[in-house]
Amino acid sequence: MKGLSVEKAFHTATEAFQNCLKRFPVTVTFIFVFTAYLIYLTYTDWKGEDRLLFIIGYYLSVGILLSLTLHLWSEEVKSRLLKTGINLAAHALLIADAFLLYHYLTTESSWIEIGIAHAAAILAVGLSTFFLSFLREKNDIASWNFALNTVSAYIVTQVIGLILCAGISLLLFSLHQLFDIHISGKCYAYIYYLCNVSLGLMLFLGLLPQGNDKHNREPHSSEFLNGILHYLFLPLTAGYLIVLYIYATRILISWELPTGWVSWLIVALMTVCIAVQFGLYPTRFKEGKRFDNWIARWMPVLILPLLLLMTIGIIRRFNDYGITINRLYLATLNGWFYIVCIGLFVIKARRINWIPISFAGIFLLTSALPVNYAGITKNTILKEIKAEMQRSCRADTPLSLEQYKEWIYSLPEKQAIQINGKFRYLSNWFGTESVTHLIDKDVTYNLYSVTADIDTDTIATDTDSDRVTYSGEIDSQTIINIPAGYTRFIAIPDAGLSGHRFTIPRQYLGNGTLPVSLDTRTGNLNDSVYIELSTLEMLEKSSKHGHIPPTSFRCNSPKNLFMLTAFDIHYEKSSDEDVRMSIKGYLFKK
DSSP: OHHHHHHHHHHHHHHHHHHHHHHOHHHHHHHHHHHHHHHHHHHSOOOSOHHHHHHHHHHHHHHHHHHHHHHHHHTTOOOHHHHHHHHHHHHHHHHHHHHHHHHHTTSOOOSHHHHHHHHHHHHHHHHHHHHGGGTTOSSSHHHHHHHHHHHHHHHHHHHHHHHHHHHHHHHHHHHHHHHOOOOOHHHHHHHHIIIIIIIHHHHHHHHSOOTTTTTOOOOOOOHHHHHHIIIIIHHHHHHHHHHHHHHHHHHHHHTOOOOTHHHHHHHHHHHHHHHHHHHHHHHHHHHOOHHHHHHHHHHHHHHHHHHHHHHHHHHHHHHHHOOOHHHHHHHHHHHHHHHHHHHHHHTTTOOOTHHHHHHHHHHHHHHHSSSOHHHHHHHHHHHHHHHHHHHHOOSOSSBOHHHHHHHHHHSOHHHHHHHHHHHHHHHHHHOGGGTTTTBOHHHHTTHHHHHHHHHHHHTTTOTTOOEEEEEEEOOTTOOOOOOTTOOEEEEESOTTSSSSEEEEOGGGGTTTEEEEEEEEEETTEEEEEEEEHHHHHHHHHHOBTTBOOOEEEEBSSTTEEEEEEEEEEEEETTOOOOEEEEEEEEEEEO
16 A cells, blocks of 8 residues: 555656646746756856856746746637747747846946836736736636635745755765765755755646636635634724824824824735735625625725825925935825725725736836836936036036035035935935036045035034044045055955945944955955054044045955045944945055
């Protein structure tokens, strides 16, 4: 009997594997190639372009998801010509996108715009896996069952993969402990790739419902899920509603504007509301309880007045601080909430698939089109800055650091903070190249110190202030001698140094030395420069007109030496916040 059981299990696994190959041939191919790519990446020390590695990984991982949703959709289409055409067109677009990304990586443009666009597109492709095959259904029960089975299958297969990976890894580690057999650390990575990526995903594909099981229209009700919804999530929703209605009453009586924080509380409330709608959906069809149907239809109505609080809070943030990417998306999310609440009430929550589909569609439209929120934000802020420069700045662009400081300090305090903040926002989100046609790169490295100077002028002279700020730079005419024994140097920051600004954990203030990673590898050492706070303080105190002499600091690698040419650092003595710092200089190498 045991032999028959083993033989049957082996036969079942083999049959499932064959069905998987037959049902998802392209997806299986992507999985195998992606696994081989990960193994090769771990095994070799890649000497080629990093961007090529990234693009290959991007293409293969997205290809798995794209091919899966296309296979599932193709099962619902009878026309072979239509299926073949759509599949070829979709994969051609993915290949074209990979080539465009590869070319884009050669530029110095910011990743924010193209990154958000691709996140929106990948989200749309991922959600289509659950809904694209069920557009002709009369209700959403079949897609709900399929989505639940799909998510459950993925979790189960990944847990199985992890258990198998842990068991094999323990066996290999035992060989090392018991027989002193050396096992390379890379072997454990290979085991993970084979167990969780290759085997785990293959098992996942094999467990996906097909045929009549795929379109299971029988509503299933889980007592466990119902208990969680009725006794945990519904009371939580009631708590949110009570707090927000009390707050709304208070600000209405005092005739105040809501704070910006209320928006995030309403986002949490809507998230719980949508989760309740999805959780109750099959139960409402199976049991038809009046209370559940009342909750599904009238809960969104109770939330509708609170959305007005969120709208007013967003308008206030726009008026006080101007446009940002986050605020544009938050305003759009607010508009989508209105659509969801009104839509659920009008259709009595009979359909729910349109909720995630509309979210993905709006996210895609506002992110992936040539005119998108990131581009709108960038162009709007630049337009505001240019208008102010034309009005009050007499120097020609791009402004040097001295010209920028002279101009920014000539503005009223509030306006100076706003303009400098806009430059900082553009530099942080869109890269320094977004503003270098207006200000020199030297200025972008010192925007935080300018902010600190503005704040210092504001509190003029507040001797009780615990803000610590040091800054300085060498004169542009200073000659830097190459230290004896060094033959090469790298300008810091360079194209490989992300952001040019650093956040140093506050714990390092205790020993007076701040480790700053230069993100440049020499041999097997990750270069860091160790900068003493006492030296920075001495440099600022002894500087003439803000100019400091070139100053050398030791590095992690004994073969390197860092020559500091500009810096700014600030932190609060009594605060728990980390130290913010930016540096500029040259890394000399032997």
